[in-house]
Amino acid sequence: MTAPSEPKDADDMRHWWRTAIIDMAPGRIAFRGHPIQDLIGSVSFAQMIWLMVRGDMPTPEQAALFECALVAGVDHGPQAPSIAAARMAATCGLGLNNVIATGVNMLGDVHGGAGEQCAELYFDIAKRIDDGAEQDAAVSDGIAAWREEYGKIVSGFGHRFHKPVDPRAPRLMALVREAAKSGTVDGRFADIGEAVQAEIGRKRGTEIAMNIDGATAVIFCELGFPPPLSRGLFCLARSVGVLSHGWEQMQQGGRNKGPMPPRYLPEYVGVKSES
Template sequence: MKIGKETIPKTSISTSDEHTIVVRGRDLSRELIGKISFTDYFYLLVTGREPNAAATAVLDATLVAIAEHGLVPSVQASRMTLAAAPDAVQGAVAAGILGCGSVILGASETAGRMFDEIRNRASKSNETIDEASLAVVKSYREARRAIPGYGHPLHKERDPRVNALFTVAQESGANLEYVAISEAVERAIPKVVGKDLKLNVSAAIPAVLLGVGFPLNALKGVPILARTGGLIGHLTEEFERPIGFALSYQATRELVYDGDVPEHVTLGSRTS
């Protein structure tokens, strides 16, 4: 990312003095606290605009959709970190969030960039979205790049959260242009890859959020924010019903050592 040439730090997000805190041009105490939901506040913080009804419904639905999905790697990392350092909840939350990348949680951003690439290609070349989607999927395949947001280790058909999010977007009156693009990609994949890879939630999130004016560069922030809420739920349970060390012990029980062994050492049955 290019570093700007500003020599004086500037922000349009927030300022304060002895009596007032201003956030995005609003008086925090008088105009926002108790008068706006956290979902709407998040949209305002990111975009500088208060959301319309469609944006509120869609953003809220995506936050609910991605907050929790069981003992996924981010949750296990968080719980095991808390088990090792129960006095540092913030460290346990951070441990879970630090794993947000191209495979876990970060695919929403890369899927959104792919959809934007398809949209731009279609508008510049007069191709249909199906033609543009097929071309972009082919280019990803040729470059040995994963197609982000498609396929799921558990949900072999469409991830059930996909249709739920698309229904919210449709019923709230959101722009469905990117939803149509995401479905065109789903149709293109079997022609290029040779097998069906269905939409998962990481593709559905940008498909609906881009349709309500959410910024492309902020897409990764939505699953990060949502999963933070889920992690806090898991960590609260961890204090009451700790399983962090059990997760660690289970990994150790399944471990197979296949490295070298000194001649004078005889290991147990778990070696290969």
């Protein structure tokens, strides 16, 4: 088969969207050097995500721990703004792809971004330790620096519903500890995460939950993912819940459902009308 003629600036055009992720041409698809036909039926979805993002293939043990973090983050019910938004969108006549986009677009700095922020705190504490600080001092100073810049709430710790324990976090941390014993990870960020939890609890005088963001951030840090991917991977996992709830709401029906039933009206706090 003769290749079609190309303009003289073809190299510039190719460079425009250059990528090391996919090698695609008629009859050929390869991801990071792996032909798609070799990947199909041979790797899990979690392994495929790792390959796409990282460029290499995880060990089975790394993939198993990575998948645990993804599974834990899929859903938290309609109390979560991303899920509620998807369900409301489903009652507005949107298609499923628009429903998913609506939910995912609710994942911002506060809802969805806590994993990235928590990972940044963990890496800051790790750097302080590398620079010679004792762990307790590094944790205390790291938390103080965080609060000075971002406020009282430390991302990854505390939960509106789950007090004093987020049921997802202890299981994830136990799996990290198992992985550390087997040499899959070194357990450093598990130590840091638990130390942050203890320090916050000590200063407030009562226990505080490490939440899903704090625990998944430990896993992603242990596996070598930079902080922005702690957010991106959580958003990817939560997309499963967005899809599920959006589809369920489409089956249930309903028209233009708002955030609360019509019989409940928002409290009006403005100037009262005379009528």
